[in-house]
Amino acid sequence: MLNRAVWRQSWGDQKLLLSALAALWAVFPWIYIWLQSQVPMGDFQLLLRLIPEDWQKLSGVPIAEVATAAGRIALAFVDPVVILGATVWGVTRGSDIVSGPLERGTMEMVLAAPVRRTAVYATHALATILGAAVLCGILLVGFWTAVAWGPWAGQVAPGRFAPAVGNTFGLMVCMAGVAGLVSAAGSHRSHAIGGMCGFYVLSLLAKLVGRMSDSLSWVGWLSVFGAYEPQRLVAGTADSWWLLARYDAVLVGLGLAAYLVGGVVFARRDLPAPL
Amino acid sequence: MLVVTNRLTKRYGGFTALDACTLAVPPGEIFGLLGPNGAGKTTLLRLLLGYLTPTSGSATVAGHDTAADSLGVRENVAYLPGEARLFRRMNGREVLDFFARLRPTCSRGEAGRVADRLGLDVSRQVARMSTGMRQKLALATVLATEVPLLILDEPTANLDPTARAEVLDLVREANARGQTVIFSSHVLSEVEESCGSVAIMRAGRLVHEQSIADIRRGHRIRARLTAGFAGVPEAFDGHVRVVAQKHDAAGAERLVLEAAESLAPLLGWLATLPLEEVEIEPIGLAAVYDRFHRSGEGSGT
Numbered sequence: 001m002l003n004r005a006v007w008r009q010s011w012g013d014q015k016l017l018l019s020a021l022a023a024l025w026a027v028f029p030w031i032y033i034w035l036q037s038q039v040p041m042g043d044f045q046l047l048l049r050l051i052p053e054d055w056q057k058l059s060g061v062p063i064a065e066v067a068t069a070a071g072r073i074a075l076a077f078v079d080p081v082v083i084l085g086a087t088v089w090g091v092t093r094g095s096d097i098v099s100g101p102l103e104r105g106t107m108e109m110v111l112a113a114p115v116r117r118t119a120v121y122a123t124h125a126l127a128t129i130l131g132a133a134v135l136c137g138i139l140l141v142g143f144w145t146a147v148a149w150g151p152w153a154g155q156v157a158p159g160r161f162a163p164a165v166g167n168t169f170g171l172m173v174c175m176a177g178v179a180g181l182v183s184a185a186g187s188h189r190s191h192a193i194g195g196m197c198g199f200y201v202l203s204l205l206a207k208l209v210g211r212m213s214d215s216l217s218w219v220g221w222l223s224v225f226g227a228y229e230p231q232r233l234v235a236g237t238a239d240s241w242w243l244l245a246r247y248d249a250v251l252v253g254l255g256l257a258a259y260l261v262g263g264v265v266f267a268r269r270d271l272p273a274p275l
Numbered sequence: 276m277l278v279v280t281n282r283l284t285k286r287y288g289g290f291t292a293l294d295a296c297t298l299a300v301p302p303g304e305i306f307g308l309l310g311p312n313g314a315g316k317t318t319l320l321r322l323l324l325g326y327l328t329p330t331s332g333s334a335t336v337a338g339h340d341t342a343a344d345s346l347g348v349r350e351n352v353a354y355l356p357g358e359a360r361l362f363r364r365m366n367g368r369e370v371l372d373f374f375a376r377l378r379p380t381c382s383r384g385e386a387g388r389v390a391d392r393l394g395l396d397v398s399r400q401v402a403r404m405s406t407g408m409r410q411k412l413a414l415a416t417v418l419a420t421e422v423p424l425l426i427l428d429e430p431t432a433n434l435d436p437t438a439r440a441e442v443l444d445l446v447r448e449a450n451a452r453g454q455t456v457i458f459s460s461h462v463l464s465e466v467e468e469s470c471g472s473v474a475i476m477r478a479g480r481l482v483h484e485q486s487i488a489d490i491r492r493g494h495r496i497r498a499r500l501t502a503g504f505a506g507v508p509e510a511f512d513g514h515v516r517v518v519a520q521k522h523d524a525a526g527a528e529r530l531v532l533e534a535a536e537s538l539a540p541l542l543g544w545l546a547t548l549p550l551e552e553v554e555i556e557p558i559g560l561a562a563v564y565d566r567f568h569r570s571g572e573g574s575g576t
Contacts, residue, residue: 003377004376005373005376005377006377008373008376009362009373012364012365013364104360104363105356105358105359105360106360106361106362108326108354108356109356109359109360109361109374109413110377111324111326111349112324112349112352112353112354112356113349113374113377113378113381114346114349114350114378115346115349115377115378116346268328270326270327270328271321271326271327273317273321273356273357274358274360
């Protein structure tokens with residue numbers, strides 16, 4: 001089902017992005033925790049009290065939980081460095097699965113060989129998912145070491161952030177799968193990226209609306225970010241893992257389902273000549 | 276037959292890219308595919324490879340149905356696209372390695388030798404190669420593949436004259452080793468020089484098919500008549516056709532005839548005609564091509 005030559009080529013293609021995000025995510029927890037440690041806990045609690053009550057809902061957890069070392073560290077997972085990093089990985093790799101090589105003209109050279117379309121597709125998808133796992137592993141090591149040996153050493157158990165990293169992995173798989181589906185149906189990678197930007201913005205808006213309005217709370221579940229709640233997963237209890245399983249069942253399930261549908265679309269579609 | 280198409284048709288909405296194309300290519304042939312841009316050549320080739328699904332009709336390559344068993348087809352085919360595009364981040368050597376890994380019938384050693392013959396520097400990164408160099412690199416991977424059928428879509432486009440000649444030699448060598456070649460080109464002289472037979476396409480239709488040997492046997496006769504022309508005798512129906520018959524400024528009749536085969540049987544009849552200023556020349560592929568693409572003749576054939 002997988003193709004070794006395509007596997008090596010896929011890893012070669014994602015090497016640069018993987019290295020850049022790995023470097024960013026390796027140092028980000030240290031920088032983030034160090035910056036947080038510059039604001040004493042009492043001052044931070046004062047700051048939180050200034051936030052209007054309605055806006056406090058945006059945190060997704062009771063504000064008292066945010067005003068702890070674990071809560072403050074957990075906010076790192078909704079920082080743009082993590083969310084955008086995860087999204088950039090998913091969209092960049094997912095959009096490159098079909099429409100990218102189709103547009104560049106390399107797909108027809110590869111498919112001139114006796115290789116199944118599904119093998120090319122599955123190999124690329126697996127390389128993307130494995131790349132996401134590697135990045136999340138690096139993010140976990142970053143948080144683990146920064147919590148264990150950083151400015152707040154001894155205040156929080158480093159392992160508490162593992163479920164949040166797992167949730168980030170789910171988001172990456174979801175974004176990659178949906179982008180893969182859009183890419184499998186199109187011929188221009190820019191269209192897939194544009195479509196995913198729209199998907200990202202609408203998902204974000206749906207989550208905000210769902211969180212801000214009690215009567216429209218159901219809108220939040222129309223968003224993939226409804227299942228991305230890393231700040232709720234830092235309690236360090238069995239419940240955190242159970243909640244992660246529920247969130248990732250949605251995110252990974254949606255991502256894999258989108259990948260699967262994309263594979264069927266790709267296997268059946270016409271492949272136009274590159275422009 | 277190695278390649279057979281039966282009323283193969285591809286439509287995109289109201290546009291017909293290929294219309295009921297019926298074709299057979301025997302093993303061991305170098306088969307030329309001619310036609311202007313948009314004639315349907317590339318659509319035909321992409322249908323053969325299973326990149327496109329036919330709207331109607333069918334095709335087989337080495338006995339494999341192109342729509343139902345494209346993998347079986349591609350096990351028997353090496354394909355050079357019209358504009359070969361390769362992985363820009365790789366260098367030439369890595370591209371050859373990649374394709375040798377991708378398909379077991381592609382010999383890495385042979386690909387290197389072909390690249391050498393084409394004068395290609397394989398240490399250069401693809402992104403820094405000219406279009407011609409990329410074409411040579413793609414040709415090296417295709418011509419080093421031991422499969423029954425090579426499909427080359429404009430293989431000499433973007434190449435300098437020396438490389439063109441080398442590519443034609445390589446194609447003939449592949450054919451001598453038993454490989455069948457389908458060769459699409461706009462350069463009539465190289466098709467005439469290399470191919471055993473040709474098919475001419477126009478507006479999605481296969482309008483003419485003929486062996487190069489037959490084309491070479493044909494002659495065109497241009498003459499001025501001093502008296503009226505009574506037409507071609509029944510005995511020569513199907514052998515001689517009147518291509519043009521008109522009066523010049525002086526009022527004399529000008530006649531252009533084409534003889535499909537040997538001139539010998541016609542000479543007696545020609546001697547009885549009131550001809551002057553007679554010119555006889557081999558028809559050649561260009562004249563056959565022009566019949567369908569320049570003069571407007573052959574419409575609907």
